[in-house]
Amino acid sequence: MNKYLIVGLGNIGAEYVNTRHNIGFKAVDYLANEANQSFQTAKLGDIAEIRVKNKILLLLKPNTYMNLSGKAVKYWMEKENITPDRILVITDDLNLPFGTIRMKGKGSDGGHNGLKNIQALLETTQYPRLRFGISDDFAKGKQVDYVLGDWSSEEINQLKERLQLTAEAVKEFALAGLNNAMNKYNGK
Template identity: 70%
Template structure:
C-alpha cells in the first residue's frame, strides 16, 4: 500500500518535471515569428539617373513605382536605395529600388533582407528579359541569371539562386551589335501604349505573391 502511494507521487513528479522542460514561447516571440512570415521584400531592378527612367532596362523600377503610387505610398531615400512600404491583407510589402546600379544590386538586396529580417522565400525580384516578347510575364521560384547582370550579382552576393524572380519581357527587336542601345533605349510608341495595362497586372502579381503564395501566383499569371 505504501509502495503504491509512493509510485503515484513519483509518477506525478516525473510528469511535472517533463512539463517544466518544455520551452516557453512568449507572446512577443509569437508575434515576431508571424511578422517575419508576413513581410515581403519586392526588389525592382534598374539604374538610377534621369537618363534611365524610361528605358527598357528599368522596368523593375517602373513596376514598383506604379505599385507605390497605386497604394498611396512614396519612396524615401534609404541606405543603398529607395524604400517604400504598404500593407495589404495583413501583409507588409517593402518595395526597394537599389541605387547601386544594376551590376551591384546584390549588395542592397542582402542589406535590406538582413535589416528587415526577410526570409529568402519572401524575396521577389523584378527584372527585364530580352528572351521574352514584350510584356510577357514569367514568374519562377529559382533559376540562372540568364545573362542579366543584376541577377548575376544577386546570385553571387546571396550565394544562391533559390529566390523568386519576375521576368518582364522586353523582346529582342534590335540589330546585331545594338543590344546595349536597345536595352538602355526608351520604349517605342506601341510599347508605351501597352505599358499601363501591363503595369496593372504586374501590381496584381506582387500582391498575389504575398497573399496567395508563389504556386497560385504562377498558375494565375504566367503567360498572361
Template identity: 60%
Template sequence: MKKFLIVGLGNIGSEYQNTRHNIGFRVLDRLAEEESVNFETVKLGDKCICSVKGRKLILLKPSTYMNLSGKSVKYWMDKEKIPLENVLIITDDINLPFGTIRLKTRGSDGGHNGLKDIQARLNTVQYNRVRLGIGSEFSRGKQIDYVLGEWDEEENKALPERLEKACELIRSFATAGVQHTMNAFNGK
C-alpha cells in the same frame, strides 16, 4: 505581420528613367502610386512600405546601379530579417516577347548582370523573380543600346496594362503564395 521584400531592378538617374532596363523601377512606382505611399531615399536605395491584406510589403529600388543590385538586396534582407522565400525580384528580360510576364522560383541569370550579382551575393539561384519581357528587337551587337533605349510608341501604349498586371502579381505573391501566383499569371 508577414514581411516581404519586393525589389524592382533598374538604374538611377533621369537618363535611365524611361528605358526598358528600368521596368522593375516602373512597376514599383506604379504599385506605390496605387497604394498611396511615397519612396524615401535610404541606404543603398529608395524604399517605401505598404500593407496588403495584413502583409507588409517593403518596396525597394536599389541605388547601386543594375550590376551591383545584390548588395542592396542582401543588405535589406538582413536588416529587415526577411527570409529568402519572401523576396521577389522584378526585372526585364530580352529573352521573352514584349509584355510577357513569367514568375520563377529559381533559374539562371540568363546573362542579366543584375540577376548575376544577386545570385552571387545570395549564393543561390533559388530566389523568386518576375521576368518582364521587353523583346529582342535589336541587331547583333546592339543589345546594350536596346535595353538602355526608351520604349517605342506601341510599347508605351501597352505598358500601363502590363504594369498593372505586374502589380496584381505582386499582391498575389504576398497573399496567395508563389505556386498559386505562378499558375494564375505566367504567360498572361
C-alpha cells in the same frame, strides 16, 4: 505581420528613367503610387512600404546601379529579417515578348548582370523573380542600345495595362504564394 521584399531592378539617373532596363523600377513605382505611398531615400536604395491585406510589402529600388543590386538586396533582407522565399526580384527579360510575365522560384541569371550580382551575394539561385518581357527586337550587336533605349510609342501605349498586371502578380505572390501566382500569371 508577414513582410516581403519586392525589389525592382533598374539604374538610377534621369537618362535611364524610361529605358527598358528600368522596368523593375517602373513596377515598384506603380505599386507605391497605387497605394498612395512615396519612396524615401535610405541606405543603398529608395524604400516604400505598402500593405496588401495582412502583408507588408517593402518596395526597394536599389541605388547601386544594376550590376551591384545584390548589395542592396542583401542589406535589406538582413535588416528586415526577410528570408529568400519572401523576396521577389522584378527584372527585364529579352527572351520574352513585350509585356509577358514569367515568375519562377529559382533559376540562372540568364546573363542579366543584376541577377548575377544578387545570386553571388546571396550565395543562392533559390529566390523568386518576376521577369517582364521587353522582347528582342534589335539588330545584331545592338542589344545594349536596345535595353538602355526608351520604350517605343506602341510599347508606351500598352505599358500601364502591363504594369497593372505585374502589380496584381506581385500581390498574388504575397497573398497566395509563388505557385498560385505562377499558375495565374505566367505567360500573360
